Amino acid sequence: MKTLAKSAARSATKYALGALCGLMLGTASAQAAEGVKLPEQDWSFDGVLGLFDRAQLQRGLQVYREVCAGCHGLRYIAFRNLADLQYNEDQIKAIASEAIIVDGPDDEGEMFEREGRLPDYFPSPFANDKAAAASNNGAVPPDLSLMAKARFGGADYIHALLTGYEEAPADFEVLEGLSYNAYFPGHQIAMAQPLDDDAVEYADGTEASLDQMARDVAAFLTWTAEPKLEARKTAGIWVILFFLFVTGVTYASKKKIWADLHKDDGSKE
């Protein structure tokens, strides 16, 4: 009867896994239906063990600061968070001090400007959404902190979008003030092509091709969206191994405890 029990257990697990797979397929097809197929890129943070590439995050930050920050905020990131990118305190203080922070009110009741400090968050480029829309042809440039989690495809989408500016097909009419983008939903995007080859000069000497910059800033925005990704994955490995061990122990115990029943049990388990 042992084998019978084993096969019953196996088939139960198989059904459960099958149901789960069905569920996943359902969700996956729902996601695919949302838009154009995105080219899949290789990312250092892919997979169960994948972590961030610190040099890439630093390059991505440089692209953000020199190009994106002109229009896009990063409101959930504080300068102190840059320690995750392996900058030392002096470097972070230097980056922070380049930002102008509106603080106050002071003792006279006036707001004043000062240099950024470690606990400050990245300042938004516009005072409010109205101001942002007024300077951008009516479109508000979205905050980028969570962009990698707020779009299907995440980093792949950001990379595709930044490299997806191209000539519109002959039969496609692009409205005044908009640009054609192969991967933007509806293909007409209010943001003009933000990056081109050598838009920045990388501090680490990496060649700043369009593809490279798009890749780096997509990786950087994955970090801003999910800064605890590394803590999560490294803890996850041990947690899963522990519970696999518990699964083994409880399974062995179960078999031992049930052994005397199965010996003379005619019923199918």
Place this chain on the structure above:
Amino acid sequence: MNWKAMISGTVEWIDYRLPIFTFMNHELTEYPTPRNLSYWWNFGSLAGIALVIMIATGIMLAMQYTPHVDHAFDSVERIMRDVNSGWLLRYLHSNGGSFFFIVVYIHILRGLYYGSYKKPREILWILGVVILILMMATAFMGYVLPWGQMSFWAATVITNLFSAVPIIGEAIVTWLWGGFSVDNPTLNRFFALHYLLPFVLVGVIFVHLWALHRFGSNNPLGIDAKGPQDKIPFHPYYTIKDSFGLAVFLVVYLGFVFFAPNYMGHPDNYIPANPLSTPPHIVPEWYFLPYYAILRAIDFNFLWIVPAKLGGVILMFGSIMILFLLPWLDRSPVRSARFRPIYKWFFWLFFLDCLILGWIGANSPDGNFHGIPFLLIGQLATLYYFGHFLVVIPAISLLERPKPLPTSISQPVLQGGGATAGAGAKPMEKA
């Protein structure tokens, strides 16, 4: 002083006045359980544990969360970034919701397959449906709390359903919102109710277990125990079996929490709620997709009396309510589908129908599948859903000729009997 004697003395002192230890021993240790339960019977206790996980993580999240339209989204991001292990709490809670539904749906399907709703377990089943409804309300309101785009628009769509009620519909919606749109009062009351309902759930689950323990679990053969040889004490047999099941569950659940925490969520919920911008496709969480498909299937007025919207709402709520009637719709005296050659096939057809409804719910109704409009597929699947309960099940239960039932759990006829003597005496050696 002998510690052991002191402890047992204290236990006896308490138990004489409040027999809580006797009760626990009776209901959790000795509790006689059919000896032939399969792994499908693990999902009841798993659902209980899932609720405990949800309440524990939920209370800790509530300590850090701010139920205000201006701060809710930011407070969730603060939990994700600055609260110690806040990301873990939140992912345990958000994925926990999905896994609670996975476990409960399997638990319900098991009940459907093995006829666990039949006499004398009708009230047990009805309480289970009440639990499902409470779970759905709780999950819906919990999804609103992060105040992302899908939170806001799901709240708008679902509360607006009540406007379909004739005459007083609009008044009901205003009352639900606490204003003239989904806004801060709505978020506040959803938070209050999301915190309250899980404890109501605990209460109903207690009564569900009370009803369960009256006759004990059904079993894969669906026949009643004939004597002590058919049952074994819950501890250690089912405590260890449930522990093993729990460990497997945790590996899968934590696999999602740690390695694919946003897989079952929608990206739009990482966009702060914006009442001025409607997402192109508003979709509920996956566990509501079948009901959503039923809601959208009705695009026609019924007999010029029931407008399409009201029809959809009635059917959507009806798809759950019909479960209350199931014990009386199924007239077959045989519980387990193992001995019901026709019902067995229709059970799987029903399961497939639920998957199809989920698939349709995830897609925009104006799309099509190889030329067949999604709307039509959704309508046919809805028709079958109700047909299954109202026509198929009553008809089968009258027409079907069940296979011969085994004479007892420990001596199934199909196994040709065999050496079963004394099986009932054995388990006691363990306890």
